[in-house]
Amino acid sequence: xxxxxxxxxxxxxxxxxxxxxxxxxxxxxxxxxxxxxxxxxxxxxxxxxxxxxxxxxxxxxxxxxxxxxxxxxxxxxxxxxxxxxxxxxxxxxxxxxxxxxxxxxxxxxxxxxxxxxxxxxxxxxxxxxxxxxxxxxxxxxxxxxxxxxxxxxxxxxxxxxxxxxxxxxxxxxxxxxxxxxxxxxxxxxxxxxxxxxxxxxxxxxxxxxxxxxxxxxxxxxxxxxxxxxxxxxxxxxxxxxxxxxx
Amino acid sequence: xxxxxxxxxxxxxxxxxxxxxxxxxxxxxxxxxxxxxxxxxxxxxxxxxxxxxxxxxxxxxxxxxxxxxxxxxxxxxxxxxxxxxxxxxxxxxxxxxxxxxxxxxxxxxxxxxxxxxxxxxxxxxxxxxxxxxxxxxxxxxxxxxxxxxxxxxxxxxxxxxxxxxxxxx
Amino acid sequence: xxxxxxxxxxxxxxxxxxxxxxxxxxxxxxxxxxxxxxxxxxxxxxxxxxxxxxxxxxxxxxxxxxxxxxxxxxxxxxxxxxxxxxxxxxxxxxxxxxxxxxxxxxxxxxxxxxxxxxxxxxxxxxxxxxxxxxxxxxxxxxxxxxxxxxxxxxxxxxxxxxxxxxxxxxxxxxxxxxxxxxxxxxxxxxxxxxxxxxxxxxxxxxxxxxxxxxxxxxxxxxxxxxxxxxxxxxxxxxxxxxxxxxxxxxxxxxxxxxxxxxxxxxxxxxxxxxxxxxxxxxxxxxxxxxxxxxxxxxxxxxxxxxxxxxxxxxxxxxxxxxxxxxxxxxxxxxxxxxxxxxxxxxxxxxxxxxxxxxxxxxxxxxxxxxxxxxxxxxxxxxxxxxxxxxxxxxxxxxxxxxxxxxxxxxxxxxxxxxxxxxxxxxxxxxxxxxxxxxxxxxxxxxxxxxxxxxxxxxxxxxxxxxxxxxxxxxx
Numbered sequence: 001x002x003x004x005x006x007x008x009x010x011x012x013x014x015x016x017x018x019x020x021x022x023x024x025x026x027x028x029x030x031x032x033x034x035x036x037x038x039x040x041x042x043x044x045x046x047x048x049x050x051x052x053x054x055x056x057x058x059x060x061x062x063x064x065x066x067x068x069x070x071x072x073x074x075x076x077x078x079x080x081x082x083x084x085x086x087x088x089x090x091x092x093x094x095x096x097x098x099x100x101x102x103x104x105x106x107x108x109x110x111x112x113x114x115x116x117x118x119x120x121x122x123x124x125x126x127x128x129x130x131x132x133x134x135x136x137x138x139x140x141x142x143x144x145x146x147x148x149x150x151x152x153x154x155x156x157x158x159x160x161x162x163x164x165x166x167x168x169x170x171x172x173x174x175x176x177x178x179x180x181x182x183x184x185x186x187x188x189x190x191x192x193x194x195x196x197x198x199x200x201x202x203x204x205x206x207x208x209x210x211x212x213x214x215x216x217x218x219x220x221x222x223x224x225x226x227x228x229x230x231x232x233x234x235x236x237x238x239x240x241x242x243x244x245x246x
Numbered sequence: 247x248x249x250x251x252x253x254x255x256x257x258x259x260x261x262x263x264x265x266x267x268x269x270x271x272x273x274x275x276x277x278x279x280x281x282x283x284x285x286x287x288x289x290x291x292x293x294x295x296x297x298x299x300x301x302x303x304x305x306x307x308x309x310x311x312x313x314x315x316x317x318x319x320x321x322x323x324x325x326x327x328x329x330x331x332x333x334x335x336x337x338x339x340x341x342x343x344x345x346x347x348x349x350x351x352x353x354x355x356x357x358x359x360x361x362x363x364x365x366x367x368x369x370x371x372x373x374x375x376x377x378x379x380x381x382x383x384x385x386x387x388x389x390x391x392x393x394x395x396x397x398x399x400x401x402x403x404x405x406x407x408x409x410x411x412x413x414x415x
Numbered sequence: 416x417x418x419x420x421x422x423x424x425x426x427x428x429x430x431x432x433x434x435x436x437x438x439x440x441x442x443x444x445x446x447x448x449x450x451x452x453x454x455x456x457x458x459x460x461x462x463x464x465x466x467x468x469x470x471x472x473x474x475x476x477x478x479x480x481x482x483x484x485x486x487x488x489x490x491x492x493x494x495x496x497x498x499x500x501x502x503x504x505x506x507x508x509x510x511x512x513x514x515x516x517x518x519x520x521x522x523x524x525x526x527x528x529x530x531x532x533x534x535x536x537x538x539x540x541x542x543x544x545x546x547x548x549x550x551x552x553x554x555x556x557x558x559x560x561x562x563x564x565x566x567x568x569x570x571x572x573x574x575x576x577x578x579x580x581x582x583x584x585x586x587x588x589x590x591x592x593x594x595x596x597x598x599x600x601x602x603x604x605x606x607x608x609x610x611x612x613x614x615x616x617x618x619x620x621x622x623x624x625x626x627x628x629x630x631x632x633x634x635x636x637x638x639x640x641x642x643x644x645x646x647x648x649x650x651x652x653x654x655x656x657x658x659x660x661x662x663x664x665x666x667x668x669x670x671x672x673x674x675x676x677x678x679x680x681x682x683x684x685x686x687x688x689x690x691x692x693x694x695x696x697x698x699x700x701x702x703x704x705x706x707x708x709x710x711x712x713x714x715x716x717x718x719x720x721x722x723x724x725x726x727x728x729x730x731x732x733x734x735x736x737x738x739x740x741x742x743x744x745x746x747x748x749x750x751x752x753x754x755x756x757x758x759x760x761x762x763x764x765x766x767x768x769x770x771x772x773x774x775x776x777x778x779x780x781x782x783x784x785x786x787x788x789x790x791x792x793x794x795x796x797x798x799x800x801x802x803x804x805x806x807x808x809x810x811x812x813x814x815x816x817x818x819x820x821x822x823x824x825x826x827x828x829x830x831x832x833x834x835x836x837x838x839x840x841x842x843x844x845x846x847x848x849x850x851x852x853x854x855x856x857x858x859x860x861x862x863x864x865x866x867x868x869x870x871x872x873x874x875x876x877x878x879x880x881x882x883x884x885x886x887x888x889x890x
Contacts (some may be wrong), residue, residue, distance in 0.1 A: 100584035119576075254570065277634050278608070279868045321575050342665065384635075
């Protein structure tokens with residue numbers, strides 16, 4: 001794996017054919033809408049508790065949300081598959097060019113969209129430009145009454161007001177697994193670790209792994225060709241494939 | 247210094263002064279509105295402001311060039327945002343344009359200061375009537391016959407002819 | 416008998432022309448100077464009452480509320496998902512729009528040698544500078560961590576991190592800084608001779624103030640040449656800067672992927688919109704200045720309102736043209752999201768605003784400003800200008816928070832309800848008026864030297880039996 005120092009300017013790859021490195025498959029047909037992934041993500045990533053009023057006003061800070069839609073009027077209501085939406089880690093992310101201070105940039109090593117909390121000045125242009133609307137802004141400093149701070153994950157920063165945040169594909173877990181594997185002189189094995197949401201899902205609707213490795217579970221699932229990528233007509237090159245209605 | 251109330255007598259006076267041998271360089275016209283030199287039969291004034299403006303535009307362009315082409319490479323590794331080119335085309339045009347204009351306009355402004363030697367708070371030869379619309383002709387070289395000159399100017403319609411004193415404005 | 420009648424008619428005609436046109440009604444320069452100095456130094460008790468009220472509004476609405484927002488976070492404002500931008504951005508665009516009118520009048524009208532601009536170029540240019548100050552406030556307000564806003568500026572630092580030139584917000588910073596500096600310089604240059612005049616005619620602290628500002632200007636040939644040369648360069652150069660500024664502001668929206676925002680016509684649409692609201696604001700300011708300041712009735716006459724109103728009508732037509740372009744193309748070939756957005760704009764909870772925008776921006780100007788007598792009536796034009804400004808504020812509200820409510824993820828659609836933005840917005844308005852009131856008593860509002868220059872160039876000529884106004888080119 002190339003370290004930062006190895007990357008030369010000529011190696012900046014900008015081709016649109018990139019499939020990326022880390023990806024996900026989410027099976028909407030299996031998703032029960034239980035929100036275990038939401039809870040697990042909040043625990044793993046030190047997400048603040050916003051409260052009912054602010055949340056109702058559209059200020060929830062869930063990095064992954066379950067979107068539910070229905071057709072028809074009561075009592076003939078037909079539920080359509082639940083839709084877990086999280087940051088798609090776009091290969092051509094619209095949120096990246098618009099940040100004036102380079103607070104959201106593309107990681108060439110991990111092929112992820114990074115959010116740099118300590119650089120963000122809170123212009124919120126990135127959130128406006130995200131077609132999936134997956135970015136969360138810290139509208140206030142939300143309280144964590146005792147003993148909640150004991151639950152905080154030491155691997156993840158705690159963000160303050162005025163800073164944008166979003167799903168990182170649990171980059172802290174990615175780094176930890178890669179560090180461990182490097183220490184042991186081997187590559188990371190598929191399934192050795194996974195994101196918090198994938199780990200928590202009781203229906204195993206979320207699968208996470210290396211999409212550039214054809215042997216990984218994620219790649220084998222994607223090959224089955226009935227997945228869709230949301231809003232891919234916008235050219236965002238999302239890394240998450242959704243199985244729906246199949 | 248001779249103060250005139252109107253354009254015509256002032257122009258006549260300048261002609262007369264020239265005929266008695268006062269060189270154009272020795273004369274200076276101070277007025278409350280810009281009377282062009284042509285109206286008074288005076289040679290055109292030289293100004294450096296356009297050249298300073300161009301110089302400023304060049305500096306601004308260089309500044310924009312630096313921002314657009316140099317700063318992306320200053321960070322230890324290339325920062326990739328979206329799939330836009332590393333030095334993007336259209337944004338570079340915007341940056342170059344804005345900074346060129348800024349440089350040009352700042353330089354024009356400073357050029358006025360430089361050329362006119364602003365700010366100048368030393369005592370200067372002036373009469374406050376000038377800002378009331380009068381036209382003053384300041385003769386700076388020594389003239390042979392001051393009395394004759396004063397008489398001639400008075401006959402031509404000067405409101406007042408007096409020794410110019412440098413005073414605090 | 417007929418000769419006498421003709422003569423009487425001529426005298427009456429000439430008298431009428433003189434009354435109507437400032438340029439044909441010259442007074443001795445000394446008297447005009449006296450009038451301007453008097454208008455500056457006369458303040459009634461009403462002035463101070465308004466000044467005090469505005470100061471209180473500014474202290475509470477601008478400074479205290481902003482302090483609360485910095486301490487609490489943007490949660491006290493009304494922004495949410497998906498409307499991450501709200502009234503702060505609306506106000507920013509609004510104030511930058513107002514500032515464009517000043518440049519239009521002092522630069523474009525100068526370039527086109529429209530003589531009627533002469534008495535109010537400075538009044539308009541002051542609007543530019545103060546409007547940009549309010550725009551600056553509004554844009555800093557909307558930032559989550561405003562205390563780190565200096566990171567947007569290009570400066571060498573230990574991390575070697577420079578601003579992101581891909582971002583329209585960086586272009587915004589460069590463009591608005593250029594525009595603010597340029598328009599302030601352009602305000603100051605023609606001010607120098609007038610401040611010199613004020614220096615010659617005042618005593619005490621005013622004299623010291625003007626002496627410092629006048630930089631030792633006397634009016635020598637050299638000084639005038641440099642000044643006029645520079646003003647010429649400024650007038651020509653600031654026009655493309657003005658166009659570029661609001662175009663770049665429009666690209667904050669047009670460069671985004673949102674339905675309704677990603678429109679290629681935003682550039683010229685916003686520039687024309689800026690001129691529209693700006694001209695409306697200029698007539699409002701002129702009507703107030705003429706009505707409340709001493710001696711201004713000599714300088715600012717119904718003919719000026721007539722001329723500006725004609726411009727307002729033309730710009731209103733241009734705005735309607737660009738609006739219809741944008742609307743028609745979206746309506747015709749729009750995808751499902753754009754269609755949803757348009758339906759929400761017109762028939763949603765804020766639909767009244769959309770209709771009000773069209774009535775105030777198009778219907779009322781077109782209904783009123785065609786009539787020459789109404790155009791020359793200051794209070795009528797004031798109301799039209801006020802309604803245009805309200806309509807244009809509505810237009811920006813529709814474009815920003817209302818359009819942001821609709822996006823490609825229907826689960827996130829939500830209405831925007833303003834919170835602390837309201838006192839903050841009112842605070843910027845009060846600050847604008849406050850700054851203007853202070854400036855009107857500190858610097859001469861009318862560029863007397865330009866007025867005299869114009870009066871020198873105008874004369875009545877007889878073509879056969881007709882008396883005509885004729886303007887000579889003094890340059």
